[in-house]
Amino acid sequence: MLFNTIDFAIFMPIIFLLYWFVFKKNIKIQNVFLVIASYFFYACWDWRFLGLIFLSSIVDYLVGMSLAKTELKSKRKALLLTSLIVNLGVLGFFKYYNFFIESFQEVFSLFGRSLESSTLHILLPVGISFYTFQTLSYTIDIYRKRIEPTNNVVSFFAFVSFFPQLVAGPIERASNLLPQFERKRQFNYxxxxxxxxxxxxxxxxxxxxxxxxxxxxxxxxxxxxxxxxxxxxxxxxxxxxxxxxxxxxxxxxxxxxxxxxxxxxxxxxxxxxxxxNLGEFWRRWHISLSTWFRDYVYIPLGGNKGSQAKWARNIFIVFLVSGLWHGANWTFIIWGFIHALFFIPLIFGNKNAKxxxxxxxxxxxxxxxxxxxxxxxxxxxxxxxxxxxxxxxxxxxxxxxxxxxxxxxxxxxxxxxxxxxxxxxxxxxxxxxxxxxxxxxxxxxxxxxxxxxxxxxxxxxxxxxxxxxxxxxxxx
Structure with missing residues (x-):
């Protein structure tokens, strides 16, 4: 369902009226209604991929609950790894399987070898990159003990599938959006x-x-x-x-x-x-994604700590991963590489935050x-x-x-x-x-x-x- 269609022009007022005039008195029913509305919104694209949203939601909800019950380091790492494997595994298969297979075939052909491998006709589930990163940040933040997990499964499912930002962001953090599902909302003119x-x-x-x-x-x-x-x-x-x-x-x-x-x-x-400069550009463009990569990739890699060579390495990794996030094509990787080339001098000159x-x-x-x-x-x-x-x-x-x-x-x-x-x-x-x-x-x-x-x-x-x-x- 596109925002700029008559379908959404009908859908949104109906949701608004039911939400505020029928379900206003009960926050739990409001949240259930939002989950149903969000799943319907997504089903208008392709109902077959609703299972992926459900899988991502249930896995990270259970992982979050389990992380709260243990302080054992090895078990906590195993739980985090479970979330990473499931979420990134699903994302990788649907988004990058054909890209990597075809890239391997091209590399082998450069050496005069033929690599026989079949590629699949895989449809890319709309919005998968966005809600995957959203659920991952929830699990990672619980692992880091920055937030407490919710025991309200409906609120969590609503957080993951919230239809306004489900398909193309912003990529919300649980610390900002999830508490809003757990407290009563008042209509504000x-x-x-x-x-x-x-x-x-x-x-x-x-x-x-x-x-x-x-x-x-x-x-x-x-x-x-x-x-x-x-x-x-x-x-x-x-x-x-x-x-x-x-x-x-x-x-x-x-x-x-x-x-x-x-x-x-x-x-x-x-x-x-x-x-x-480019530093300011990346604080103003796709802010939810750039801050996601900063907090969950750049800083864990070491950020600006260590030698300048490590700084450069971390910048290149972030921008190359950012390019790959945008699509399974070498053009996106080169796009990220170009931004990294122009961004690194700003880091070395301490002008990225100027x-x-x-x-x-x-x-x-x-x-x-x-x-x-x-x-x-x-x-x-x-x-x-x-x-x-x-x-x-x-x-x-x-x-x-x-x-x-x-x-x-x-x-x-x-x-x-x-x-x-x-x-x-x-x-x-x-x-x-x-x-x-x-x-x-x-x-x-x-x-x-x-x-x-x-x-x-x-x-x-x-x-x-x-x-x-x-x-x-x-x-x-």
Whole structure:
């Protein structure tokens, strides 16, 4: 069930009304209702994979309960290993089986040997990377004694399957989301209004920005030999906004839908294309995943401790694993490698955490220095996106060859209206950079003016939306 369809437009109000007006008095029934609604939501994709969510939920619930009952180190490690094997085993089989088999075949062929091995036609369960990491963090945090396990199986199943963020995040921590299922929720008008605003801006990002950019991206990437270097550059430029509008739009709708039900999910995007270096970019882009890798991969590897060689090793591991998490293709691994190459100098120069403030706070216009910092960071991110979008490594290399040709300096054959629209959109992001989201406009005292803004956005969604495209991150 897509957020940007009539199905969800019917589904969400029904859930909202039943949740608040029929099941409001009993939190247990509310949670049971959310589990049923979430499983139905997922079944609309493919009911056959509901068993995987159930398996992940029951295994980690039982492992968490068992961890609470023992202090024996060997038994605790065995329990943690059980969770890791089950969750990563299922994820690995469905997502990476064919990739590794085909990669082994290619390696053997380089030495003139033929490796006979069959690959399977395996469907990738939507959202498996997201809910797998969510349940794993629960078990790991209990193992580390950072949280206590819940003995409420319904609350835990609701935590794992919560439909607003089930398919594409944010990847929630049990310490934040699980307690919200175990305490009574009260309807909050202000929170619900803000939730609606988030849903509205999320639909705008997806249907107006991402889907329109997708049309240009599909054409340019699909017929790249026919276009000039300047047009290919703008193809990458459009993809940068397609994936941003697509994924941040999904996150906004997810967070907004959760707020309608009385839940607070973590922020997943914070104007990442206004970042002044890659360190700031990764604190603003897919925040739930980047912090997950920081806490459960980078720090356990040693983080910034030890020699600089170990620092570099840890950075490369995190970004390569991050690339592999996104998909079973060498293009994603190279994408992670590129980010690691540019991130390591920041670590060595102690500049990765340099920009934690708001750029040129309280200033209407950015300084020249800020413009150069944002521009250079965006250029690195934009070029790395080519590998992310390309079908394979050869496609990406030929695309780059086309970009860096003499035709890079020719006039691009792209929609100038779309380019201008994206620039205007980023101006609004700059003006709203110190707020939680683009439609946080309570500072406008005139209520009619605020309502007029909402109506303009609704009009834009209906009038300017592109052809409906699937959310990009559903494939991950």
């Amino acid at each position: 202000a929170k619900s209004v803000d939730g609606l605003r988030l849903i509205l801006i999320g639909l705008f990002k997806k249907m107006v920005i991402a889907d329109n950019c997708a049309l240009a991206v599909n054409e340019i990437f699909g017929h790249y030999p026919e276009y000039s270097g300047s047009t290919l550059f703008f193809g990458a430029f459009f993809f940068a906004f397609q994936i941003y509008g697509d994924f941040s739009g999904y996150s906004d709708i997810a967070i907004g839908s959760a707020r309608l039900l009385g839940f607070d999910l973590m922020q997943n995007f914070n104007s990442p294309y206004l970042s002044r 920009f934690k403030d708001i750029a040129d706070q309280n200033k209407l216009l950015p300084s020249i220095k800020t413009v150069l910092q944002i521009g250079s960071t965006f250029l690195v991110v934009l070029l790395a996106w080519v590998f992310f979008r390309a079908e394979n490594v050869t496609h990406a290399l030929l695309y780059f060859k086309g970009i860096f040709s003499i035709s890079l300096f020719s006039f691009p054959t792209v929609s100038r209206g779309l380019v201008l629209f994206l620039i205007i959109y980023m101006i609004f992001e700059w003006l709203q950079r110190d707020r939680k989201h683009l439609l946080e406009i309570d500072f406008i005292n005139s209520r009619p003016l605020r309502i007029a803004i909402y109506y303009v956005i609704v009009f834009a969604i209906f009038y300017f939306s592109g052809d409906t495209q699937p959310f990009i991150y559903f494939q991950f």
